Amino acid sequence: MLDCGxxxxxxxxxxxxIAHSLDGRRLCYDCAFQEEVRQYKQENRMIAYLSDDGRRxxxxxxxxxxxxxxxxNESRDNFGGERIYLRFVFxxxxxxxxxMGRGMYLRAKRTKLIGLYA
Ligand SMILES: [Zn+2]
Numbered sequence: 001m002l003d004c005g006x007x008x009x010x011x012x013x014x015x016x017x018i019a020h021s022l023d024g025r026r027l028c029y030d031c032a033f034q035e036e037v038r039q040y041k042q043e044n045r046m047i048a049y050l051s052d053d054g055r056r057x058x059x060x061x062x063x064x065x066x067x068x069x070x071x072x073n074e075s076r077d078n079f080g081g082e083r084i085y086l087r088f089v090f091x092x093x094x095x096x097x098x099x100m101g102r103g104m105y106l107r108a109k110r111t112k113l114i115g116l117y118a
Pocket of ligand 1 (some may be wrong): 030
């Protein structure tokens with residue numbers, strides 16, 4: 001039994017089904033996701049992941065944070081690094097940030113924009 005009162009989440013051979021909170025509690029994936037969402041809303045910023053198809057923002061291990069994603073620009077630098085500038089809808093706000101590629105992590109902040117495309 002974990003600290004959230006649940007059993008470890010279903011998992012694969014390479015993962016444990018257990019997430020660790022910043023203060024060291026052991027949580028199932030559902031509770032960890034709820035906690036992350038609370039944190040994003042409080043801090044108005046997040047580190048998350050862009051799905052492989054570029055259409056969803058997810059956490060690890062794959063819970064959907066937003067399915068309304070607008071990619072503004074994708075660029076590649078001379079070293080093969082990639083940056084994808086994007087916006088998405090979360091918590092009734094438009095968030096803006098960039099990912100290091102599809103299927104890669106991203107950093108985003110809440111904005112005062114009123115539309116994804118504005
Ligand atoms: Zn739990």
